[in-house]
Amino acid sequence: MLPAKILGCRLVNQAKSPIASIIFFSVLMVFMLADTMICNISLEPAAFTDKEDSHILKVVRKTSSDVVVPLPLTVSRLNKIIKVDEEHRKSVPSSLSVRKEHGVRKFMRKVAEYGIFESDDLTKKFHGRVLEFFDNGCEVHFFMTWISPVESFGRRETMAVESVFKSHPNGCLTILSRTMDSVRGYRILKPLLDRGFKVTAVAPDFPFLVKNTPAEAWFNDMKSGKKDPGGIPLAQNLSNLIRLLALHKYGGVYLDTDFIVLKNFKGLKNTIGAQSIDCTSKNWTRLNNAVLVFDMNHPLVFKFIEEFALTFDGNKWGHNGPYMVSRVVGRVERRAGYNFTILPPMAFYPVDWLKIGSFFKVPKDRAGSRWVEAKVQQLKEKAYGIHLWNKQSSKLRVEEGSVMERLMAEHCVLCKNVYTS
Template sequence: MLNISAKLSVTILFLLSLLTLLSTFVLLDPRSANTRQAVQASSVLTTFNLSLMLDDPSNFRSAFGQNVIFMLETSKTGVLKLRQVCALEAAASLNPHINFILAFSDLLEIKAKDNPALQELLQHSPNVKLATLDSSMAVRGTPVQDPKENKLKKDNYYIKEHTSNFLRMSLLWKLGGMYMDLDYMTLKNLSAIIELKNFLTADADYNINNSLLGFERHNPFLFKILETVRSDYDPKDHPTVVRSFNKAVMNVFKISIVEAIRLVNINNQLHVLNYFITSPIKYSECHEVYRTSNASVWFEYIREHGSYTIHLWNSCSRKEGKLDPKSNDSPYVIWARGYCPRAIARAVDWF
C-alpha cells in the first residue's frame, strides 16, 4: 500500500513539473497571445488621430508648436513611395525645429513592413509625426463639406487629388500652418517662408498653385477660397480647385494674377511668392530634372534665384520612370544624394 502511494505521489509531481515546463514554452511561443500582441504593436508605425484635434487648436499648438507643416497621403494604400520619403527627409533635416505632420487619410494604421524607408526616417527625424485623418471629419463645418460629401464620388478619376485639395484647405482653416505636397525637394530652411503666415505660391508668371501654401487659422481670405471652391467645383476637372484659387485672388483683390505675383504683398493681407522661390522649374520644363543633359545649367539657375524648394511634379516623375541611383547623374538624383541620402541609399537598383 505504501509503495503504491509513493509511486502515485511521484507520478503527480512529475505531471506537475511537466505542466509547469509546458506553460513556460507557451509563454515563449511566438504563436501565444502575449507574443502576438507584442509583434502586432511593433508591426505598425506610431500615429496619432489628427481628427480628434481639429476642433481643439490650442491643444494642437501646445503639442506641436506654432510652426507646423502639413503633408498628405490620400491614396489609402498606407504606403509612402521612396521619392516621397526623400521629399520628407530633405524637408525635415533642413528644418529640425519645425514639426512635419504627415497625415494618411481614412486609414486606421500604417504598417511598418510596407514602409521600411519611412520607419528609418522616423528613427532619425523626431520632428516628423505620422497622423491618421478622417476626411469627413476634416471638412465638416467648412464650405467644401458639400462638394466633398455630395459631388466627389468614389469612382471619380480624380478622387485622390481632389480629396487632398479639400483636406489641405480644411486643415489650414481649422488649425493654421503651412502645407506642402510630397513632390517637393527642399533645398533650404523654410522659416523665412512659414513666418509669412498667409501666403500662396506661383508656378508660372501667370498662375497660382495650391501645392505649397500657408494660412493662419480662420483667415478670411482662405474662407473666400473655400467658398469659391464650393460654388465652382467640377469633379471632372483635374485643376478645378487651382482655378478657384486664382479666381478668388482676382475677385477679392480686383487685380490680375500677373499683377498679384508682381506685387508680392497684397494690401498686407496676402503674400504671393514668385515661381522661382518655390517652383523654379516649370511644368513645361520638368522632364529635364530627370535627365542628365544640362544639369550644371539647372544648378546655376537654382543658385542664382535662391530657390527654397523645387517642385518635381508627380505626373512628370511618373512619366520619366525609374532612375539608376548609382550611375544616373540627372539633377534630381544628384539633389537626392545630397538632401535625402538615407532614402536614396535604400534604392538598390532603381530610384
C-alpha cells in the same frame, strides 16, 4: 415576267431537295432571331459623332450585343440644338439616369474603399492627436496629404519628407492619411523617428474638418450621393480640400508629396506661389496650390474653401485646385483685409512641368555639365523648393550627375536609393 417565273420555279424546285430545305429554314431562323434581338434589346447611352463639313448629325446607340441602332435626330443649324425625335425621347432620360446612377454607385464604392468620409474610434481622436503633436516645440508646422494606398508611398514621397527635416530639423510634419496611419505606415516613417524627427501620420476626421465651414453642405451631398463626383480621381479632389481645411483649422505649411524642400520656410507668412507669369508685364497668369503657407482662420483660405464647395466640378482637371486658387486670388488680391504674398515661379515652381524631364537627365557634354552646375546654384540661392510634377516625372529615373541627383543628395536625411523613383 418570264425570267421572274423561271427564277421562282427554280427556287421552288431547289427547295424540294432536303439539303436546300434545311439551308432555307436555317437562314430564315437567323433573320428572325436577329430581328427579335434588335427590337427587344435595351439601349445604352448614345455616342454622338458630328462632322463640321456635314449638315447631318449621325447618331448611333451601341447595345450590349454590339448591334448598332440608329437614333433619329433633328439638328438646328442656326443654334446647333439637338432634338431627339418624339418616339425616342423617353429612352434618353432613362439611359442618362442609368449612367448617373452607375457613377454614383462607383463613387460610393470608392468612398467605402478609402474610408475617409466616415468617423470611427480612430478618426474621432484626430483633433486631440494633432494638438498634442504640435505641442512639441515645433519650429514650423507642416502638412501633407496621402489618400492613396500605403503601398504607393514610395521612395519619391519619402525623399520629400526627408527634405522637410533637412531644412527644418525642429519642424513637425503631419501626414493626413488614413492608410499611412497604420502599422505599415509607421514602419515607413520609423527610420526618421529613430533619428529624432517629429513626423506622424493621422487619419483625418472629415466631419470634424468640414464642420462650420462652407464645405459642410458639399460634404453631406457627396456622402449621400446627391452630388456628382465626376471623372477626376477621388483622391485628387479630396486632397485639394483637406489641405485647405487643415490650414483653416490649424495654420501652417502645406506641401505636396512630390515637393523637394531646399530652404527653410520660417520667414514665409501667408504665401502662395505663382506657377507662371506673363513675360512682358511680369504679372502672374496662374497660381498653384502644391505649396500653401497660411495662418489659422486666414480669410483667403476661407474663400478657397467657399469657392471649392460652390463651384466644384469633378470632370475638369485642376478646376478645384490650381484654377480654383487662381480664380479666387484674381478676385480678391486688391481688396482690403486679404493680406498675403504671391511669390514668383522661382520660389516653388522653378521648372515648368513640360521641362521637368531635363532635371533627371545626366549631362552629355561639358556644356551640359556647366548647365547642371549653374542650375543647382540658382536653385540654392533663389528657390524654397522644387515641385516635381509627379504625373510627368514619376517614372523617370534619377540619373547620376543630373540636377535631381545633386539636389536629392544634398537634401536627403536617410539618403538611401537616391537613384530610384
